[in-house]
Amino acid sequence: MPGFEIFGDEERNSVLEVLETGVLFRYGFDQARKGRWKAKTFEAELAKRTGAKHCLLCSSGTAALSIALAACGAGAGDEVIVPPFTFIATIESVLNAGAVPVFSEIDETLCLNPDRLEAVLTSRTKAVLPVHMCGATARIDEIRHFCEKKGLILIEDACQSLGASFKGKAVGTFGQAGCFSFDAVKTVTCGEGGSIITNDDAIYLKADAYADHGHDHKGNDRGLEGHAILGANFRISELNAAIGCAQLKKLDFMLEKQRRHKKVIREAMSQFSEIAFRQLPDPEGDSATFLSFFLPDETKARAVSKALAAAGVDGCFYWYDNNWHYLRQWDHLKRFQAGAKLPIQMLDNCPDYSRTNLPQSDSIMGRTISMQIKLAWTEQELSQRIEKIRKVLGDFCHE
Numbered sequence: 001m002p003g004f005e006i007f008g009d010e011e012r013n014s015v016l017e018v019l020e021t022g023v024l025f026r027y028g029f030d031q032a033r034k035g036r037w038k039a040k041t042f043e044a045e046l047a048k049r050t051g052a053k054h055c056l057l058c059s060s061g062t063a064a065l066s067i068a069l070a071a072c073g074a075g076a077g078d079e080v081i082v083p084p085f086t087f088i089a090t091i092e093s094v095l096n097a098g099a100v101p102v103f104s105e106i107d108e109t110l111c112l113n114p115d116r117l118e119a120v121l122t123s124r125t126k127a128v129l130p131v132h133m134c135g136a137t138a139r140i141d142e143i144r145h146f147c148e149k150k151g152l153i154l155i156e157d158a159c160q161s162l163g164a165s166f167k168g169k170a171v172g173t174f175g176q177a178g179c180f181s182f183d184a185v186k187t188v189t190c191g192e193g194g195s196i197i198t199n200d201d202a203i204y205l206k207a208d209a210y211a212d213h214g215h216d217h218k219g220n221d222r223g224l225e226g227h228a229i230l231g232a233n234f235r236i237s238e239l240n241a242a243i244g245c246a247q248l249k250k251l252d253f254m255l256e257k258q259r260r261h262k263k264v265i266r267e268a269m270s271q272f273s274e275i276a277f278r279q280l281p282d283p284e285g286d287s288a289t290f291l292s293f294f295l296p297d298e299t300k301a302r303a304v305s306k307a308l309a310a311a312g313v314d315g316c317f318y319w320y321d322n323n324w325h326y327l328r329q330w331d332h333l334k335r336f337q338a339g340a341k342l343p344i345q346m347l348d349n350c351p352d353y354s355r356t357n358l359p360q361s362d363s364i365m366g367r368t369i370s371m372q373i374k375l376a377w378t379e380q381e382l383s384q385r386i387e388k389i390r391k392v393l394g395d396f397c398h399e
C-alpha cells in the first residue's frame with residue numbers, strides 16, 4: 001500500500017520548487033511564488049480524478065472529517081452512525097464536533113451493513129459516516145439509498161481507499177462529502193494531509209472557509225477578505241502539498257501493482273476451501289491495498305495469524321486483538337464516559353461504549369486477517385511469500 005515505498009526524485013524536486021520561492025503558504029503571495037500553486041494543483045488533479053466538482057486539501061484526514069461534519073451541519077447533540085471497524089480518527093472527529101458516535105454492525109464487506117442502519121436510527125440521527133476500510137468499498141449504493149430515504153447526511157470516510165470505486169464511480173462522491181487522508185502510511189502521502197471532495201457548491205464554500213478561520217478567499221488581498229462564518233485552521237502547507245502532487249501522479253502505477261500482487265496471492269490461497277475472502281461489492285473497483293480473508297472461527301484465525309508472523313509473512317493484521325482499528329480494544333473510548341480521556345468534556349449524555357454490543361461485527365472480526373499488499377515486492381519476494389503462505393495454511397486448513 002503505502003506511497004512512501006516509492007518516494008523518489010519526483011517528490012524531492014516538487015518540494016525543491018517550493019523551497020526555491022520560499023512561499024510555503026497556500027494562499028496569496030502571487031508574485032513571489034512564480035506560478036507555483038501546489039495545494040491548488042493537487043485539488044484540481046484530485047477533483048478531476050474522482051469526478052468531484054470540488055476538492056479542498058487540508059492538514060489531515062481527521063481534519064477532513066471535521067471539516068466535512070462542520071460544512072454539512074452535523075454538530076452538537078446530533079447522532080452520527082459509524083462502524084466499529086475503522087481508525088479511531090473517525091470517532092474522534094464526530095466527538096470533536098460535539099456529536100455522538102452511534103455504532104452499527106458491519107458485514108462481510110468489513111464496512112457498515114446497510115441492512116442494520118434502521119435498527120440504530122433515532123430522532124436525533126443526523127448523518128451516516130461509512131468507512132471504506134482497507135482499500136475497498138462498502139455497499140455504498142444501498143447506504144446512499146437509505147440516507148436519501150431517511151433524509152440523512154452521507155459523509156464517506158475514504159481515507160484508506162483512494163483509487164477505489166463502485167461501478168466506475170469514485171469513493172467519496174456518493175454523498176454530500178467524501179474524505180481522504182494523505183498521512184505517512186496512506187496510498188498517496190503528503191507526509192501529513194487530507195482532503196474533502198464534494199459536488200455541492202455551498203458545502204465546498206463552507207468547507208473552504210471553515211478550514212481557514214472563516215476566510216471567504218475572495219479577492220487578492222487577504223487583509224480585506226470577508227468572514228462569513230467562524231472556523232479553525234486546518235490548512236496544509238505548500239511543502240506537504242508538493243509531495244502530494246508528485247505522489248498523485250504515481251497513483252495509477254500503485255493501483256496496477258497492488259492489483260497484480262493481490263491477484264496472485266489470492267489465487268494461491270483459493271486452493272484452501274476453508275478460506276473465504278472479504279466480500280467486494282465491486283471487485284473491479286478494489287484499490288487492492290489489502291487482501292482480507294476469513295478463517296472458519298476465532299481460534300483458527302488467531303493461530304494462523306501467529307503462524308504467518310512466525311513464518312516471516314509480515315504485514316498481516318488480526319484486527320480483533322489489535323488496539324488500533326476495532327472497538328473491542330478501544331479502552332480509552334470505553335472509559336470516555338467517565339471523562340478519563342477526552343481533554344474537554346463536551347457531552348453530558350454520551351453513551352457508555354463499554355456496553356455497546358455488536359455480535360455480528362465481533363463474529364466477523366474474530367475470523368478476519370488482513371494482509372497488506374506492498375508495492376516494493378520483487379517477483380522473487382512475491383513467490384517466496386506465496387510459498388510461506390501456502391505452507392502455513394497447509395498446516396491449518398483443508399484444501
Ligand SMILES: *Cc1c(COP(=O)(O)O)cnc(C)c1O
Pocket residue numbers: 059060061062063086087089090131157159160181182183193194
Ligand atoms: C488514516 C485514517 C484517518 C485519519 O487520517 P489522518 O490523516 O491520519 O488524520 C481517518 N479514517 C481512517 C479510516 C483512516 O485510516
